Amino acid sequence: MGVATSLALSPGMLVPSVEASSEPLMAQADAMDSPCVKLQEVTTGETEVRKRIENRVVARNNWHTDFLVPNSPEFDYYVALVTVENTGPYHLDINLRLPQGGSEPAFTGRADVEAGTTYVIPFQSPTGRHPAVVNARLGGVNGNFYSISVAACESEN
DSSP states (O other): OEEESOOOOSTTSOOOOOOOOOSOHHHHHHTTOSOEEEOEETTTOOSSEEEEOOOOSSSOOOOEEEEEOOSSSOOSEEEEEEEESSOEEEEEEEEEEOTTSOEEEEEEEEEEEOTTEEEEEEEOOSSOOOOSEEEEEEEESTTOEEEEEEEEEOOOO
């Protein structure tokens, strides 16, 4: 499985060329040199969720995945880890839902991605507020599979 250090998905943004790595994902995450906590998905309690993209005509799609953020400590940034099982176009929006209500966008982008690659996507609150939930909305070709997890991280001082 290859690992990419970042995924720029917006038009006009640079998509860096990254060599694939055979190192385990955890070794890559440890290389971030900061304490991170994997967040739990709201409905399953799991820290990683595998999903199949379902573009439904009548009912709503299943693109949203929510991860709970602990009340403390207050984290400095977050990292989404997305592993795609199918080559093709994907789009990702990450929004932070705030405990006092409302939400704020933290990341948005689109790209054609390669199957078997894990993309590491760092993001943070644009206003510095501490979210209650990280909402990831990942869509693409109907029937494609992916896995997603989110970690909350503190900067080392």
